[in-house]
Amino acid sequence: MDNRTNLDDYLAGLGISDAEESAPLPPAPDTTAAPLPDAANESPKAVLERFLRGLIARIDPELSVTVRETEEALEAEISGENAARLAGRDGRTLGAIEVIAYTVLAKQEGRGDLRVRVDVGGFRRRQADTLTKLAERLAIGVAKSGEPHELQPMPAAERRVIHIALKEHPDVMSESVGEGAARRLIIRPRHS
Structure with missing residues (x-):
């Protein structure tokens, strides 16, 4: 067909x-x-x-x-x-x-x-709020420990929310790694 x-x-x-x-x-x-x-x-x-x-x-x-x-x-x-x-x-x-x-x-x-x-x-809006709060919590942990944190694979739209949330963060940065459905985020200390 x-x-x-x-x-x-x-x-x-x-x-x-x-x-x-x-x-x-x-x-x-x-x-x-x-x-x-x-x-x-x-x-x-x-x-x-x-x-x-x-x-x-x-x-x-x-x-x-x-x-x-x-x-x-x-x-x-x-x-x-x-x-x-x-x-x-x-x-x-x-x-x-x-x-x-x-x-x-x-x-x-x-x-x-x-x-x-x-x-x-409002599903996407609530989801973005949850991801932003997650990004903020993880950023504090990464900044304190000095160790990067790798998240589970997630869709591009969700990765984008976290990238935007951490874009201006003074202590950490985010980057996407992997390919296709296995693409995920890593939050790293900005000055390592």
Whole structure:
């Protein structure tokens, strides 16, 4: 079975694919469906918002989506009473949604340089706070002991949070080592 066909079929069902650009979105609660605008003239922000609205309408119509453009990425927040459940175990479902959203944008826009960040119910924000606190605790330990500390392998987004947290730290520095899924962080004393 051709994966491209499956993705195209899935996207067509969400009103995204080239084959059905004019397919209406399912109605949102208390509104009527409107025809899709010409996809060629849509901004990446509008494409992402339309995709996520179509996706969550099928999962839980009570959820809402807001998308904003920053200098670094398109950032989407899915909110609502049951939004946090959409993160899945260890954020895996959220990660999958983010990958699919990126794929939709890359396919629609014909470019892969767009960064996409999706958060549901504040999951990523809480995770970043936890990682920042971990980085601060480990930095104190490394500064006191003078010995480097190696963390378990983690995704690039999580490593980035720790790198940013320790970027300006006067006593320690962080570096990524390893390849692929085994890539991990080492926190070292800055002056050794």
